[in-house]
Amino acid sequence: xxxxxxxxxxxxxxxxxxxxxxxxxxxxxxxxxxxxxxxxxxxxxxxxxxxxxxxxxxxxxxxxxxxxxxxxxxxxxxxxxxxxxxxxxxxxxxxxxxxxxxxxxxxxxxxxxxxxxxxxxxxxxxxxxxxxxxxxxxxxxxxxxxxxxxxxxxxxxxxxxxxxxxxxxxxxxxxxxxxxxxxxxxxxxxxxxxxxxxxxxxxxxxxxxxxxxxxxxxxxxxxxx
Numbered sequence: 001x002x003x004x005x006x007x008x009x010x011x012x013x014x015x016x017x018x019x020x021x022x023x024x025x026x027x028x029x030x031x032x033x034x035x036x037x038x039x040x041x042x043x044x045x046x047x048x049x050x051x052x053x054x055x056x057x058x059x060x061x062x063x064x065x066x067x068x069x070x071x072x073x074x075x076x077x078x079x080x081x082x083x084x085x086x087x088x089x090x091x092x093x094x095x096x097x098x099x100x101x102x103x104x105x106x107x108x109x110x111x112x113x114x115x116x117x118x119x120x121x122x123x124x125x126x127x128x129x130x131x132x133x134x135x136x137x138x139x140x141x142x143x144x145x146x147x148x149x150x151x152x153x154x155x156x157x158x159x160x161x162x163x164x165x166x167x168x169x170x171x172x173x174x175x176x177x178x179x180x181x182x183x184x185x186x187x188x189x190x191x192x193x194x195x196x197x198x199x200x201x202x203x204x205x206x207x208x209x210x211x212x213x214x215x216x217x218x219x220x221x222x223x224x225x
Contacts, residue, residue, distance in 0.1 A: 004221055007202060009059055009187070009210040011038040013158065019046060026050035028215055036088060038210055040064070041081045048085025059088035059125070062113060065159040067092030067129070071105075075112040082120035089117050090125040090154055090187075090210075095132060098141055106141075107148045114149030125152035125187050125208075130168040131161020138168060142175045146184055152208065156190030163190025166204045173205030195220040 010029045012021055022043045029037045029051070036057035039047050044060050051058060060081035063074040071094075078089045091113045097105045110126055117124045126145040130138055142153055153172050155164040169188050176184050188201040189210030195217050198209055211217065 005033050005218055006035045007198070007207070007209050008032075008034040008214045008218070009036045009038040009189075009208055010034045010214045011158075011189070011210050011212045012043075013038065013040055013061060013064070013212075015040075017043065019043075022046050023050055026056070029056045030054050032215065032218055034214060034218075035208065038088075038090060041077055041084075041086075044081050044084040044086050051085075057088055058086045059090055060084075060086035061127075061157075062089050062091040063094075064090070064092055064127075065157040067095045067127070071109040071112050074109065075116045078113050078116045079120070082117065082122050087122045088125065089113065089122055090127055092127045092129065092157060093141065093145065095129050095160075098128075098144075099133070099137060103140070103144055107144050110145055110148035110150065118149070123151040124149060125154045126150040127154040127157055127189075129157060129161050130155045130165065130172075131163055131190070135171060138171060139175050142172055142181075143179060146176065146179060146181045150184060152185045152187045154187040154189055154210070158190035158210070161190075164188040164192060164201065164206075166200055169201055169204040169206050193217075195224070 012025045038059040062077045063069040128141040185207040187208040188206035192211040193213040
């Protein structure tokens with residue numbers, strides 16, 4: 001098992017985030033040696049400047065938080081983010097298209113972003129918004145994302161639905177295992193605010209955790225260690 005701090009994407013995605021808050025996010029990520037920071041695209045350049053030569057990765061969201069952007073716009077947003085220093089892209093799939101069964105559109109949407117991401121030697125996390133889906137829809141979303149080039153399946157934006165749940169992480173892991181997608185990882189995000197929840201998510205199968213409560217969670221972990 002990897003070091004506990006390396007499970008975390010230290011996250012700041014609120015719409016009114018200031019440059020000072022992004023700088024603090026980055027300094028905390030360096031101090032605790034978290035895996036990555038996760039920011040909105042407009043903050044990637046600043047994060048890149050703050051984190052150069054530190055080893056902390058930069059993740060940028062695309063089509064966030066609704067997933068309803070036109071697919072070429074998502075690809076362009078990913079391209080710009082990678083050009084500014086992002087090495088991970090967290091894209092929201094088209095939730096409406098998935099729920100109404102337009103699976104080819106969903107696959108093409110992911111595929112366009114995947115192509116852009118891989119051309120930039122980055123990795124792709126596909127956000128499927130588990131809190132808005134039935135189990136059947138969740139399984140279908142996982143299969144489409146896996147087939148379309150996802151490196152990670154991410155549970156939630158944290159802005160819609162109910163966020164991450166232990167049950168959804170387990171179902172994603174079981175679905176990936178069934179389709180020989182063991183190489184695809186899971187990022188649990190949305191509502192992870194305490195150490196016990198974080199540890200349960202990892203036990204359920206999450207290899208990455210997205211949260212804005214990273215420092216308090218990790219501080220509690222150090223106290224208990």
